[in-house]
Amino acid sequence: MPRGITLALCIKQLIISKYQSGVKQAIIAKQLGLNRSVVSKTIKLHHIRNSLISPPKTGRPRKTTPRVDEKIKSIALENPFNTAMDIKSQLDDVNISIHTVRRRLRDSGLPARTPSKKPFISKKNRTARVQFAHGQKQDGIQYYFRMKETLISSNNHILTSSV
CATH class of the missing domain: 1.10.10 (Arc Repressor Mutant, subunit A)
Structure with missing residues (x-):
């Protein structure tokens, strides 16, 4: 994991050009919206390496091609x-x-563990679901008619008692 922030080459060039023209580090940092330590480190590394290009990163090589x-x-x-x-x-x-x-x-943008699609429902489960839905449909219709009769009788009761 890299330490600090990685600046773009154009920003490093801007820092160095401003510094060489006589602008103080604190003012450069304020103008570019950077921390003063970032500006100072960039100038110091440029002075040591005489280059703005970062050295190649070290680390363990990838196991896969x-x-x-x-x-x-x-x-x-x-x-x-x-x-x-x-x-x-x-x-x-x-x-x-x-x-x-x-x-x-x-x-590569794929889920690492979960499948990207759900498996299809088996034929046995599909028929069971259809039968369940048909049963609910019939129960729903009967429930509707029961509720309708209840509402009609309660409305008749309210109408007859208020007269």
């Missing part, structure tokens, strides 16, 4: 119900962890 990343993505898109473990087992030539597979899926 762009080709393997594409393969992981294509396996996930081919069958969205595959888990990270399933995808890992389909990658024969690469020895990576499940967490790496999940990171690569997240990097």
